[in-house]
Structures are given as C-alpha cells and as structure tokens.
Amino acid sequence: MSKLKSIALFYINGFRTMPRWARMVWIIILVKLFIMFFVLKLFFFPNILKKNFDTDEERANFVIEQITRN
Amino acid sequence: MLENIDFTLIDWSRAQFALTAMFHWVFVPLTLGLGFMNAFTETVYYKTGNPEWKKLTKFWMKLFGINFACGVATGLILEFEFGTNWAAYSWFVGDIFGAPLAIEGIFAFFMESTFVAVMFFGWDKVSKKFHLASTWLTAIGANISALWILVANGWMQNPVGTAFNPDTARNEMTNFWDVLLSGTAVNKFIHSTTFGFVLAAVVVIGVSSWYLLKKRELLFAKRSIVVAAVFGLISSIALIVTGDTSAKNVVKTQPMKLAAMEALYDGSENAPLVAFGILGGSETHKNINANSRENFVFKIEMPGMLSFLAHGDFKTFVAGIKDLVLGNESQGIMSYSEKIRRGHIAAQTLVAYKDAKLNNPDGEEFRMLKAKFEDETFMNDYFAYFGYAPYYDENPDVLQQNAFKLVPPISLTFYSFHLMVILGFYFILFFVVVLVLIFKNKYHNKCWLLWVSLISIPLVYIGGQAGWIVAEVGRQPWAIQDLLPVVTAVSKIDASSVMITFTLFAVVFIALFIAEIMILLKQIKTGPKIEEETSNV
Incomplete structure (x- = not known):
C-alpha cells in the first residue's frame, strides 16, 4: 500500500512542480485529445461498417459487394 | 467500372490521409x-x-x-x-x-x-x-x-x-x-528508424550551431555536436545501406515502383541509373500509353548501375514501365492485361461463392467454389491478382487503356526519389565535414558552415517526407499491393464531407505545428540552464 502511495505521490509531485513550458505542452495535449475524440471522432468519423450493419456477416457481404463491383 | 468512379472522392480521401500521415511524420x-x-x-x-x-x-x-x-x-x-x-x-x-x-x-x-x-x-x-x-x-x-x-x-x-x-x-x-x-517490413523499419536518428542528429547540430553563431553555450554546443555528428554519421551510412536493400526488395515485390522511381519506360540489360535528371513534358508522364517514350530534358546517367543496384550484376535486365504493363515474354513478365483478366476471374468466383452460399449452402456448386479458395494454384495464379479486377473491360482496347491506369504518377515519384537520395548522400558528407572540423577545433569559426547546419534542419524533414512519397505514391493505385486498389478501398461517402474534414485537419495541424515551433523556439532561446537541476525537467 505504501508503495502504491509513493508511486501516486511521485506522479502528483511531478505534475505539481512542472515548469511553465511543460504546463503549456499538457494544455496542447488535452486540447488535441478533446478535438480528436469529442469533435472529429464524434461528428466526422463514424465507423461506417459498425454504424450501418448489425452483424459481421452483413458487413462481409457489403465489403464483397464493394470490392467485386464491375 | 472505372467510368463510374468518383475520382474527386478518391483524390480528397487520399489527400486527407496523406496530410495526416505526413503531419504525423x-x-x-x-x-x-x-x-x-x-x-x-x-x-x-x-x-x-x-x-x-x-x-x-x-x-x-x-x-x-x-x-x-x-x-x-x-x-x-x-x-x-x-x-x-x-x-x-x-x-x-x-x-x-x-x-x-x-x-x-x-x-x-x-x-x-x-x-x-x-x-x-x-x-x-x-x-x-x-x-x-x-x-x-x-x-x-x-x-x-x-x-x-x-x-x-x-x-x-x-x-x-x-x-x-x-x-x-x-x-x-x-x-x-x-x-x-518479411524483407519489406524489416527494411522499412530499419530504414525509417535510422532516418529518425539522422534527423535528430541534424536537428541537434543545427540548434547547437545557432548557439555558436550567437557565441553562447560554447562548451554545451560543441559537446552536443560531437555526439550528434558521430551518431549521425553512423546512422546516415546505415540509412544508405538500408535504402539499397529496400530498393532491391522493391525490384522483387513492386517492380513498377522501381520503374517509376527511375522514369524507366523501356527495360534493358545494363540499365543505367539516372543520378540527376529533369523530366520533359509533364503531360507525357501523365497519359502513358504503348507509344510513350522516355522523355528527359537533361540527365546524368551511370551506365549499368541500375542493373547492378537491382540485382548485383551490371548485365541483368531491369523491367521498364511498358515491359510491366504490356508484358515481356522473353523476360517472363506477365502483362497487366493478363493480370486484369485473372483478377476478374477471381472476383467473379468470389461473387459466385457468395451467391451459392446464400442460395444453396449444401449444394455441389458451393462446395466446388469453396474448394477453389482452398486451392493453392487458384490462390496463387488468380486470387493473387484480385485487385486488378476493377480495371476489367470486355473490349480488349479499353482493357489495355485501363492497364496503363495502373502506372503510378511518374514525375512525383521520380523527383521525390532523387531528392531523397541526393539528400541521403549530402548528410553523410555533412556529418564527415562537421566531425573533421569539430575535432580540429575549427567548426565554430566557420560561419558559413554554421549557417549550412541551420539550413540543413528543414532539408532533413523534406528528405523524410520525400521518402514516404516514394513509398506511397510509387505504389499507386494500390491500397494493398495487387489485392486492393484505392478505387475499391475507398468508402463511397460524400466527397464534400471529406473536403470539410481535410480543411479542418489542415487548420488544426497548422495550429499545432505553430504551437510546437513557438514553444521549441522559446526554449532554445532560453537555452540550457544549470540551475534547473533541482527542479523537474
């Protein structure tokens, strides 16, 4: 338990004593992840096969249709 | 089928993927x-x-x-x-x-x-x-x-x-x-990572040279340069070696890419390597057909060197674009038209299999078709060309025209390849010069070289992007070599939505890039600090 506590403290102290540039970098990471997962993924990048079909068999049939169109 | 394809959608989807991958790189x-x-x-x-x-x-x-x-x-x-x-x-x-x-x-x-x-x-x-x-x-x-x-x-x-x-x-x-x-995976990994080492070495030398130009952090800069130049020289030699083994692998697995890299229309024995060249008439290289000929405004060639680099022998045959599209019986090269026919048969078999499975999964026809997909001969002789199927047409003339659509963009592949190679050799020379002068304690006095080092930073990034253009544009139209072309790999969605996300990405990526550059420049200007020792980072 004390080992876990010291690991947690290591991270907490690390974040607390971060210099200014590192805080900026963390802001960039968080903004980037927000844009990626809550804007891009949610509104612009649905998984077409998961969204449009219920079973793997339907997905496989659709893909065969796509790749064999002539 | 090709006449029904929305190439605007394909181009924008590819551009979007390229933008993301290039930014990542x-x-x-x-x-x-x-x-x-x-x-x-x-x-x-x-x-x-x-x-x-x-x-x-x-x-x-x-x-x-x-x-x-x-x-x-x-x-x-x-x-x-x-x-x-x-x-x-x-x-x-x-x-x-x-x-x-x-x-x-x-x-x-x-x-x-x-x-x-x-x-x-x-x-x-x-x-x-x-x-x-x-x-x-x-x-x-x-x-x-x-x-x-x-x-x-x-x-x-x-x-x-x-x-x-x-x-x-x-x-x-x-x-x-x-x-x-696989030879391709191993070469790709070593070539890409050693490039990363070269890039880091150039960046360290470039930034350190800026300190030397500003007459500050002299000991720090010189030590950084020594470490980076040694690391960079070893890595750049490894980069050239793996570049050579990658090219040898390309000869076996993607001969069309090699032909495009050299703008080689007609194959030959004792094939020359274009050390430097300027292509003539851009339209010639876009609309290739059976009558297309090599077209250079200017070139410096090394006779037999392409054969040697490809096969380790100056006299061996290296296939050109037309050999690959039209076939070359004497060299045992199957034409693209034949590959398209075989791919078409494979695609038809898959459609028949799917229908038989749906209509009568216990029937003899289904069993026969299933056996085909377990038969090595069918898989190697027909299914191996499955991706060529969309280019099929019953009219042999149209089919041959379609076969030429399987040629990648020549100019972009050719120039990217030559730029990459020239920069690859430039960096070996660069590291040697830096190392020699730094050990003679003369590097910091050569103002012109300090500037060259600084200017080399964007050059190394350009070299890396050029390498990926060769790898990816040079293998078009394939998403997966011979099995899936981009025309069937792409999702049939509204092209305008792809344009919107492309623009969105461009804006986000540029903003991120500017943010990084600003933070980096600020930290470089601040420089290393001995007092930081007691705090994080």
Whole structure:
C-alpha cells in the first residue's frame, strides 16, 4: 500500500512542480485529445461498417459487394 | 467500372490521409532519434558525474518532451480515417492491422505512463541508475512502438503470411513471423528508424550551431555536436545501406515502383541509373500509353548501375514501365492485361461463392467454389491478382487503356526519389565535414558552415517526407499491393464531407505545428540552464 502511495505521490509531485513550458505542452495535449475524440471522432468519423450493419456477416457481404463491383 | 468512379472522392480521401500521415511524420522521427541521443548523453553523465552532461541531457530531453507531446496521438487520426474513409479496406485487411496496432497502443500507453514519466519527473527522486534505465527504455520503446505500424505498412506493400477467407471477406494471419520478418517490413523499419536518428542528429547540430553563431553555450554546443555528428554519421551510412536493400526488395515485390522511381519506360540489360535528371513534358508522364517514350530534358546517367543496384550484376535486365504493363515474354513478365483478366476471374468466383452460399449452402456448386479458395494454384495464379479486377473491360482496347491506369504518377515519384537520395548522400558528407572540423577545433569559426547546419534542419524533414512519397505514391493505385486498389478501398461517402474534414485537419495541424515551433523556439532561446537541476525537467 505504501508503495502504491509513493508511486501516486511521485506522479502528483511531478505534475505539481512542472515548469511553465511543460504546463503549456499538457494544455496542447488535452486540447488535441478533446478535438480528436469529442469533435472529429464524434461528428466526422463514424465507423461506417459498425454504424450501418448489425452483424459481421452483413458487413462481409457489403465489403464483397464493394470490392467485386464491375 | 472505372467510368463510374468518383475520382474527386478518391483524390480528397487520399489527400486527407496523406496530410495526416505526413503531419504525423513531422514529429515521429525526432522522437525516435532524440530518445537515443538523450540515452547516450545521460550515460556519459552517469559514468562521469559531470553536471555539464546532465545539463546537456536535460536540455535535449526538454525538446524531446515538447516534440513528443505535440506528436502524441496524431497517428490515431489515421485509424479514424480507416473506419470512415477506407471502410472496405479496413475490413479487408482484417487482423493484419488490428494486431500490430493493438500491440502498439498497449505498448505506447505503458511506456508513456511509466518510463517517460520517470524520465521527466524522476531527476533526483529515483536513483541515477533507474533514471538512466528509464531513458534508455523510453528510446527503445519509442522505436519498438514504431515497429508495429511499419510492419502493417510493410504488409500493405508486400502482403505475405496471410490467407483470404471468402466467408468473412478478410485476410487472416497464417504466419505472424512471415508478416513481422518479411524483407519489406524489416527494411522499412530499419530504414525509417535510422532516418529518425539522422534527423535528430541534424536537428541537434543545427540548434547547437545557432548557439555558436550567437557565441553562447560554447562548451554545451560543441559537446552536443560531437555526439550528434558521430551518431549521425553512423546512422546516415546505415540509412544508405538500408535504402539499397529496400530498393532491391522493391525490384522483387513492386517492380513498377522501381520503374517509376527511375522514369524507366523501356527495360534493358545494363540499365543505367539516372543520378540527376529533369523530366520533359509533364503531360507525357501523365497519359502513358504503348507509344510513350522516355522523355528527359537533361540527365546524368551511370551506365549499368541500375542493373547492378537491382540485382548485383551490371548485365541483368531491369523491367521498364511498358515491359510491366504490356508484358515481356522473353523476360517472363506477365502483362497487366493478363493480370486484369485473372483478377476478374477471381472476383467473379468470389461473387459466385457468395451467391451459392446464400442460395444453396449444401449444394455441389458451393462446395466446388469453396474448394477453389482452398486451392493453392487458384490462390496463387488468380486470387493473387484480385485487385486488378476493377480495371476489367470486355473490349480488349479499353482493357489495355485501363492497364496503363495502373502506372503510378511518374514525375512525383521520380523527383521525390532523387531528392531523397541526393539528400541521403549530402548528410553523410555533412556529418564527415562537421566531425573533421569539430575535432580540429575549427567548426565554430566557420560561419558559413554554421549557417549550412541551420539550413540543413528543414532539408532533413523534406528528405523524410520525400521518402514516404516514394513509398506511397510509387505504389499507386494500390491500397494493398495487387489485392486492393484505392478505387475499391475507398468508402463511397460524400466527397464534400471529406473536403470539410481535410480543411479542418489542415487548420488544426497548422495550429499545432505553430504551437510546437513557438514553444521549441522559446526554449532554445532560453537555452540550457544549470540551475534547473533541482527542479523537474
């Protein structure tokens, strides 16, 4: 338990004593992840096969249709 | 089928993917190389206890951290695009992509949350030995993390170790080691990582040269340059060697790419290598047909060298674009028209299989068709050309015209390849000159060379992007070599939505890039600080 506590403290102290540039970098990471997962993924990048079909068999049939169109 | 394809959609989908991948590749190589440089310099600090080496390590580690943070997770956007813009493709590749990317994701998560944290937060909090081990493991981990995505890319260039399952319409891994250790994957990994080492070395020398130009941090800059120049020279030689083995691999697995790299229309024995050339008439290289001829405004050739580099023998035959499209019986090269016919038969068989399974899964026809997909001869002689099927036409003239549509963009591939090679050799010369002068203690007096070093930073990034253009544009129209062209791999969605996301990406990426550059420049201007020793990073 004390080992876990010291690991947690290591991270907490690390974040607390971060210099200014590192805080900026963390802001960039968080903004980037927000844009990626809550804007891009949610509104612009649905998984077409998961969204449009219920079973793997339907997905496989659709893909065969796509790749064999002539 | 080709007349029904919306090429606007394909072009925008490809442009979007290229933009994302190229942006990702701005950050990755510096992380790959700078990680090892940090490990080297910290090892010197560990051995000597000299605080100057700690200062040096912490400074470059800071730049590593900024670059790492700006680049982290940008690769994930590629996975979003797979699911939306390349849905058929992502299904067709099956677990070939899933397994390596899952390993990469798990690996990266554990690496980043443990070793990177110790590297930045652990100064004076963990033992010197443990800190050094974390720095080394971060460097090794970053490179191993890159391995998996490069293996997946290697499989797209040379799909081995898998079998197609007609029931699931997916490729299934039959031999993990064949996928991991294919010549294409191994070369791609070593070539890409050694490029990362060269890039990091050039960046370190460039930034250090700026300090020398400003007459500050002299000892720090000279020490950084010595480490970077040695690391860079060894890496740049390895880069050229792996470039050579990559090209030899391309000859076997993607001969059309090699022909495009050299703008070689007609193959020959004793084939010359174009050391430098300017292509003539851009339209000639766009609308290629049976009458197309080599067209250079100017070129410097090395006789027989292409044959030698391709096969290790000056007299061997190297196939040109027309040999590959039209076939060359004497050299045992099958024409693209024949490959298209075979691909068409494979596609028809798959359609018949699907129909038979739906209508009468217990019938004789279904059993016969199923047997075909288990028959090695059918898979090797027909299904191996499955991706050529969309180019089929009953009219032989149209079919031959379609065959020429399988030629990649010549000008872009040719120029990117030559730019990459010229820069590759330039960097060897650059590191040699820097090393010689730094050991003679004359480097810091050569103002022109300090500027050259600084200007070399954008050049090395251009070289890396050119390399990926050769790898990816040179293999068009394939999403997966011979099995899936981009015309069928792309999702049939509204082209305008792809244009919107492309624009959105461009804006976000530019903003991120500007943010990184600003933070980096500020830290470089501030310079290394000995007093930072007591605080984090």
